[in-house]
Amino acid sequence: MAALTLAVYLVSPEILLSSRAGDSETPGWGFTHTQFSADDGEPAAVATAEAAIGSVPMVQAQAIMGWGVDNPEPSPGVYDFRSLDRRMSFIRHSGGTPVIVLCCAPDWMKGGERGETDWDRLEAAPYPEHFADFAALSATVARRYPYVRHFLVWNEFKGFFDDELNRWDAEGYTHLYNAVYDAVKAVDPANQVGGPYVEFASKAPGSPGTSSELQGAWGAVDQRYLDAFTFWNQHRDGADFVAVDAHATTAQGAPDEFTAVQKFAAVDTWLRKQVDLPIWWPEWYVEPTQPGWSWDHQVALRIAAMIEFASSGADTVLYWSPRPQGQECASCLWTDTWARDGGRPLPFLDVLQRFVRWFPPTVDRQKLELGSGVVALESHLARVIVNTTDQRTTVAVDGRQIVMSAYETRWLTATRAWAGAAGQR
CATH class of the missing domain: 2.60.40 (Immunoglobulin-like)
Structure with missing residues (x-):
């Protein structure tokens, strides 16, 4: 290596x-668990990863269904929290500040059969008549993990696109959000709830449908995403923070990959004009690795992106998919825990931990x-x-x-x- x-x-x-991340109510830097993470595998490798991650505790987020976790309510009132319990236990044992992403919905809430799970429909939204059921499930999750204080409602408007109108169904999402917000707050008013977790997708400046107010050398955001955010912001019951995510690549019009990451600061600046709330990035993406890119190049690009987040006032920034799937990579955080000698920290974990130590949102x-x-x-x-x-x-x-x-x-x-x-x- x-x-x-x-x-x-x-x-x-x-x-x-x-x-230390756990010493402040402001979460800060961390990562989002995905399908393959550090909580399962060879016991010694899991212990190695747990110790490495826990050496500098940070924020760790986990969805309630998918991304490594089974269906939590396969039939109405019948719960299965075993896999979510395992993830949450790992987060606690590795000293993480836990965040729960309230996504996705069991099949019976979106037209599927009770007792069955069709993972091909993971990203389908619950039907409006089941919004209250999903809110009740969210409240059950909040009661099961009373030590969790931060909850994200849904993920990237999944299942909420209106094909007929060719725009996001912000009305539908906001109805779901408000039901969940009220339910989680009813469990404990100290619970912090945020959304809308919408992706700020962009195109080359001047492309049809792009925003004139949020653009730069990095590209221009699709106006439909700004409209969705604005509707949610105007009709939400409340929010303790706002959450967005984005890709920043040359495919969106930037002349190079380092210009592209300036998008993150531009989005933060726009958000600051809309709300006086902490800004969360539960996931973010930069230019895919190109043939011939050195590890230094890959890491430099990600650090440049993190500089944009920090300097523009992002409060919580979470790294996505931190574990390699059978191969080593410069931007992963640890090695595969299913390997006998796995769970070893990779260089980018050190980078992330340095940001936790030296560039928290409190400074x-x-x-x-x-x-x-x-x-x-x-x-x-x-x-x-x-x-x-x-x-x-x-x-x-x-x-x-x-x-x-x-x-x-x-x-x-x-x-x-x-x-x-x-x-x-």
Whole structure:
């Protein structure tokens, strides 16, 4: 496995303890569990992954059906929480701040047979006559896991597209959202509930149907997604945070992959004009790996995206699909727990944990443009510097010239003088 070019500096125990994810009501950085995760496999590998993840506790989200979890209510009033219990147990044992995604719906709520599960219809929405049933299931989940305080309602408007009108059925989703919001709040008013978890899809600027108010060199957001968000925002019973997600790729009109990730900050800026609520990104995506991309290149792109999130005020940002499916990858967090020696932390887990430690939403985070394609994120705890080009370059950092290789990442912490740490590796 190739080593990433990360310059490592130690941080004091006091800083570590003061910035643990679980110490604050503001969740912060973390990841969303998907079908293949770290809770199942070889016992020793699961224990290895649990210890690695728990070394710096962070936010961990899990859906109530799908993405590694079975149907929680295959028949009305008949529950099966075994797989969800296992995931939630793993989250607790690894010190995570738990988040539950209230998606998806059992088959009998969407026209299927009672007692059966058709996974090909996982993303179908419940019928309106079953919105109250889904809200009741959500309340049952909230009561079963009383230590969970954060709940996301549904996932990307799945099943809520109106083919006849060629737009999102924001009315239907909002009715479901309000029923779930009221039910989960009735269990415990301290529960935090958010939505609409809509994807901000975009196209090249000037494409038909794109927004004139949310566009840039990275592309232009499809107006239908903004309309859906606006309707929900105007008709929701309440919300403790807003949730969105997006892809940021050159297919949407950006000239390169690093320009594309500026979309994330643009969306945050637009959201701040709409609501005075914490902004959540339960999943996010960047340009797929291209042939010939080095691991440094892949990691630099993801760090550049995380800089956009942090500097534009995103409060909670969750990494998606953190485990490789039988292969190693630069952007995964741990190795396959079904392998006897699996569950080992991969370099990007260290990257994510550094953001948890040094760039939580509770501190001021500022993006710096250092020239020559080099960007940085700074807090009072640390600084991360990324060369976003395929060229060796020299930049000035606090009066000192430092040379960075192509796509290199460097970390500096506040436990050393900025200038003194800049040239060290």
